[in-house]
Amino acid sequence: MNPKNSVGWILLLLFQCGPLTNAEKALELANSHLLPTGGHRKLINVHAEGYPRDCSEIFKQSEENSKDGLYVIQPAKEPIAVYCNMQDGGWTVIQHITANSTVDFDRTWQDYKYGFGSIDDNYWLGNEYMHQLTSSPTPYTLRIKLVDLNAEIKWGEYEPFHIESESSQYRIRLGLYRGSAIDALCQDTEAYLHDNQKFTTKDRDNDNYFQNCAKLEYNGIAGGGWWYDACAGANLNRKNVIYWQQDCNKTHMCKYAWMMVRPVDYHRDCSKVCPSQKDEL
Numbered sequence: 001m002n003p004k005n006s007v008g009w010i011l012l013l014l015f016q017c018g019p020l021t022n023a024e025k026a027l028e029l030a031n032s033h034l035l036p037t038g039g040h041r042k043l044i045n046v047h048a049e050g051y052p053r054d055c056s057e058i059f060k061q062s063e064e065n066s067k068d069g070l071y072v073i074q075p076a077k078e079p080i081a082v083y084c085n086m087q088d089g090g091w092t093v094i095q096h097i098t099a100n101s102t103v104d105f106d107r108t109w110q111d112y113k114y115g116f117g118s119i120d121d122n123y124w125l126g127n128e129y130m131h132q133l134t135s136s137p138t139p140y141t142l143r144i145k146l147v148d149l150n151a152e153i154k155w156g157e158y159e160p161f162h163i164e165s166e167s168s169q170y171r172i173r174l175g176l177y178r179g180s181a182i183d184a185l186c187q188d189t190e191a192y193l194h195d196n197q198k199f200t201t202k203d204r205d206n207d208n209y210f211q212n213c214a215k216l217e218y219n220g221i222a223g224g225g226w227w228y229d230a231c232a233g234a235n236l237n238r239k240n241v242i243y244w245q246q247d248c249n250k251t252h253m254c255k256y257a258w259m260m261v262r263p264v265d266y267h268r269d270c271s272k273v274c275p276s277q278k279d280e281l
């Protein structure tokens with residue numbers, strides 16, 4: 001490349017990107033490995049003074065006018081970056097998967113602990129941060145959102161929802177269910193009861209099966225980390241087949257899934273923002 005052109009390119013890049021501001025420099029995120037390229041600039045509230053504990057607070061403070069996107073929250077000591085789903089009402093996204101995406105969900109305990117992927121794409125926020133988020137005095141609701149290949153949306157909510165600490169192997173605690181999807185985490189009490197199960201990964205078997213459920217493959221793809229029983233009535237982390245009983249499976253494929261949380265006391269007027277029935281694929 002012509003050196004003059006190189007200088008031109010560098011100047012152009014500097015002009016476009018500019019130096020990081022003090023706020024961007026000072027911000028140390030515990031999960032900075034989940035930021036996309038140019039991540040600090042994409043954080044909508046990076047210049048705010050202090051960070052809220054979750055997306056619902058941001059949504060409330062903005063009088064329900066904030067947009068979907070990447071935000072900084074602080075559920076415990078350290079700020080973290082997350083994707084906020086504001087159009088559905090101020091939800092903090094803790095998992096998002098697209099069937100057959102390039103993000104690998106066949107990961108170790110450590111990866112599932114601190115999260116992987118990219119918060120503007122497919123990601124797992126991390127069991128440690130799920131524990132922090134759901135350990136407030138106010139209980140949290142878990143919402144599952146599923147979109148099939150015809151763009152039909154199904155959703156389900158567990159209230160309350162709590163992830164215990166690592167010393168309890170990030171055990172999941174689920175309360176009452178409601179939604180248009182089937183109650184796939186609690187319905188089958190024979191071998192697929194996910195409520196109260198510990199988390200299992202390919203390198204840490206806490207499930208109730210004689211083998212490790214996270215290692216069991218379908219078409220060469222392992223199940224990934226999950227709160228397995230022996231093994232699953234639902235698993236949103238197997239990337240070739242998002243599984244949610246009859247709502248998402250190998251004959252009725254789903255394109256997307258999300259897991260997101262919000263405090264249970266966040267009552268809102270459903271006439272303004274409700275779960276919609278169609279989504280763009």
Ligand SMILES: [Ca+2]
Pocket residue numbers: 205206207208209210211212213
């Ligand atoms: Ca086992």
